[in-house]
Amino acid sequence: LMQFLYYLVALLLSQESRSGVIMKRKKKKKHMHKISIDEDWKTLSKRGWYAMRDELQRSLEDLAIEKLSLAQVEEVVLHMFKRRDAFVLILNNKILVTRAFLGRGVKYYRHVAMMRTAFDRISPVPNAIYQFEGGASGTSNRYECGTSDQGDDSAGIGHLTRDRDDKSYYKRFRKAVPRLCIAKREGYSKCGLLIPNSYIGNGNLTDWEATISNLQALKVPFEARDPKLFWRGHIQGSLSAVDPNDCGNQRGQHARLSAAALTLKRPDLFDIRCVRCTPRNDTKYPCDRYRYDADLNDALQNLNAIKGEYVEHTSFVQFKHVINLPGSTSGSYSRNLNTLWALGSIVFLWQSSHVEWYYPGLIEGITHLTVNKSNAIEILQTLGRNPQHIRRLLRGAQFVTETYMCADCLATFLRDTISAFVKTFHLGELLQSQSHLLSFFHSHAINCSLFSI
Numbered sequence: 001l002m003q004f005l006y007y008l009v010a011l012l013l014s015q016e017s018r019s020g021v022i023m024k025r026k027k028k029k030k031h032m033h034k035i036s037i038d039e040d041w042k043t044l045s046k047r048g049w050y051a052m053r054d055e056l057q058r059s060l061e062d063l064a065i066e067k068l069s070l071a072q073v074e075e076v077v078l079h080m081f082k083r084r085d086a087f088v089l090i091l092n093n094k095i096l097v098t099r100a101f102l103g104r105g106v107k108y109y110r111h112v113a114m115m116r117t118a119f120d121r122i123s124p125v126p127n128a129i130y131q132f133e134g135g136a137s138g139t140s141n142r143y144e145c146g147t148s149d150q151g152d153d154s155a156g157i158g159h160l161t162r163d164r165d166d167k168s169y170y171k172r173f174r175k176a177v178p179r180l181c182i183a184k185r186e187g188y189s190k191c192g193l194l195i196p197n198s199y200i201g202n203g204n205l206t207d208w209e210a211t212i213s214n215l216q217a218l219k220v221p222f223e224a225r226d227p228k229l230f231w232r233g234h235i236q237g238s239l240s241a242v243d244p245n246d247c248g249n250q251r252g253q254h255a256r257l258s259a260a261a262l263t264l265k266r267p268d269l270f271d272i273r274c275v276r277c278t279p280r281n282d283t284k285y286p287c288d289r290y291r292y293d294a295d296l297n298d299a300l301q302n303l304n305a306i307k308g309e310y311v312e313h314t315s316f317v318q319f320k321h322v323i324n325l326p327g328s329t330s331g332s333y334s335r336n337l338n339t340l341w342a343l344g345s346i347v348f349l350w351q352s353s354h355v356e357w358y359y360p361g362l363i364e365g366i367t368h369l370t371v372n373k374s375n376a377i378e379i380l381q382t383l384g385r386n387p388q389h390i391r392r393l394l395r396g397a398q399f400v401t402e403t404y405m406c407a408d409c410l411a412t413f414l415r416d417t418i419s420a421f422v423k424t425f426h427l428g429e430l431l432q433s434q435s436h437l438l439s440f441f442h443s444h445a446i447n448c449s450l451f452s453i
Contacts, residue, residue: 041395045403048361052404055360056417059193060424063178068426074440076425077129079177081446086131086179088112090418091431093119107134107182110203114196117205118411125415127431128422131179136332138184138192177425180417183333185354194357195417196410199335209407212342216401218317219344222394228271229348229380230319232311233336234328235260237280247287251331253279254290255350258373259325260306261299269380272323273308295373316343321380323348323371341400346383346393348376357413358404365389367396 068076080087085100088111095115102109111132119125182197184190201208237253257279263270279300282292292300299306316322322345324337332354340347351372364370371379383389403409422428430436441448 041399044363044366044399048358048363048403051360052358052413053416055188056193056420058188059178059191060420063191064424070429070436073426073430076177077427077430077440078444080129080131083131086133088115088128088130088132090115090125090128091437092127093124095119101132105134107198108132110198113203114198114200114205114410115414117201117203118414121205121408121411122415126419126422126428127437128418128427129431130418130421131177133179133181133192134198135181136183136185136327137330138181138186138190138332178421180421183354183356185330185332187353188355193417193421194355195414196357197333197335197338200338200405200410201407205407205410208410211339212401212405212407215314215317215339215342216344218314220317222320222344222390225320225345226271226318227320227384228269229262229321229323229376230316231259231272231323231325231336232275232308233325233334234276235274235279236276236328237278238285242280242285242287247289249330250280250287250290252325252327254287254296255326255331255352256328257292257296257299259323259350259376261295262373262376263306264299264302265295266377269377271308271319272325273306275308275310277303277307279303313339316340316345319343319345321346321348323350325350326352326354338405341397341405343397344394345397346390347397347400358400361404362400363396366392367400369393 084098085104087097087101089096095112097108097112102112111134178192180195181192182195184192184194201211233256235253235256237250237257238247242250256274259270259272260274263272280287281300282297316339322340322343324334324340324347326332327334331352333356337347337349337356347368349368349370351370362368369379369383383393422431430440440446
C-alpha cells in the first residue's frame with residue numbers, strides 16, 4: 001500500500017509539473033522599496049531595479065484606465081498633440097518632435113538626442129506618443145501633469161487648436177496624462193514619470209559611456225586623497241524683492257549657503273565653496289520659509305571666506321568625499337550628481353525632498369550618506385573612524401555607476417518607461433497599426449511638415 005501511494009503521488013507531481021501547475025506555497029510579494037543592507041550586491045541590483053520599476057508602476061496606477069475603445073485612445077493622443085511644444089512621437093524607431101519643442105531649450109534638444117542614442121542600444125522601442133517636461137521642479141498641472149504657463153499653447157497641428165478651457169479628456173476619465181519628467185522637487189507624490197535627466201552625456205549615451213570610462217581611469221588611491229568634503233558651484237539668490245510668504249525659488253541657494261557655512265565653521269572638514277557667490281540678503285529681502293540663522297548670516301558677511309576657484313570635474317577625484325547640493329534656484333536636482341558616483345569617492349547627498357528616476361534604488365548608508373547642516377560634522381567625523389563603512393560606501397557608489405548610471409542601464413529604463421506608458425493608456429492598437437495610424441492622421445489633418453526628425 002505504501003509503495004502504491006508513493007507511485008501515485010509521484011505520478012500526480014509529474015503531471016502537475018508538465019502542466020505547469022505544480023503545487024507550491026505562493027511567496028508573499030515583498031515591497032521592493034524596502035532594500036536591506038545585509039543583501040549581496042547581485043541581490044541589491046535586482047531589488048534596486050524592482051524598486052525603480054515599482055515606482056514607475058505606482059506613478060501610473062492611479063492614472064490607469066481599464067479599457068479604452070479605439071476612439072477613446074484617439075482622444076488621449078489628441079490630448080497630447082494639443083501641446084505641440086511638449087509632445088514626442090516615436091514611430092518605427094524614429095523620434096519626431098516639432099520645431100516648437102526644440103525651441104524650448106537645451107534640455108528638450110538633449111532629450112531627443114538621448115532617445116536617439118538609446119534606440120541604438122535597445123531597439124526596437126514600441127511606437128509611442130508622450131509629453132516631456134524639462135523643468136527641474138517636475139510637473140504641476142492636474143490636467144496635463146505639466147506646466148500650463150510656459151511654452152507654445154496657442155497653435156496646434158492641423159486642426160488641433162488649443163482651447164485653454166477644453167479639459168474634455170480630464171472631465172471624461174477623471175484622469176491625467178502624465179508627462180515624462182527629469183525630476184520632482186516635492187517628492188514622488190507629484191504627477192509624472194521620472195526618466196534620466198537630459199544633462200547625462202549632454203544627451204548622448206555614447207559620449208556618456210566615454211565620460212564614465214575616462215573618470216574611472218583617473219581614480220587616485222583613496223588613502224592619498226584630500227579628506228575634506230568637497231563641492232564647487234554657484235550660490236545665486238534673489239537680488240531683488242521676493243514675496244516673503246511665497247519664495248520657494250530660494251530653496252536651492254538657501255541649501256547651498258547652509259552647506260558653505262560649514263566651511264566657515266570647520267575648514268578642516270569641509271571645502272564647500274562657491275565660484276559665483278551672490279546669495280540673497282535676508283535682511284534686505286526676507287523670505288519667511290528660508291530665514292537665515294546666525295551661521296548663514298555669518299557666511300553672508302564673510303563671502304570671501306567661502307569663495308573658491310572653479311575646479312574641473314576631472315579633478316574631483318582628488319577628494320575622498322564629494323557632496324551633491326540641491327539645484328541653485330528651485331532646489332531640485334543638480335546635474336553635478338551625474339558624475340559623482342564614478343569618481344571613486346564617498347558620495348554625500350544634502351537632505352532634500354527632490355527625487356530622480358533612480359532614487360528608489362539608492363540605499364542610505366550603502367550607496368551614499370544623507371546630511372544636513374545639523375548633522376554633517378558628526379557624520380563625517382564618525383565615518384572617519386569606521387574603515388568597514390568607508391569600504392562599503394565606496395563599493396556602493398561604484399554599484400550605482402554600474403547598475404543604474406551605465407549607458408545601457410539608462411537606455412533600458414527609458415524603454416521600460418515608454419513601454420509601460422503605452423500599455424497603461426492602450427496606445428498600441430492605434431500606434432502599432434499602420435492602417436489605424438494613417439486613418440488617424442488623415443481624419444485629423446495632421447500636418448507632418450511641422451515635425452523635425
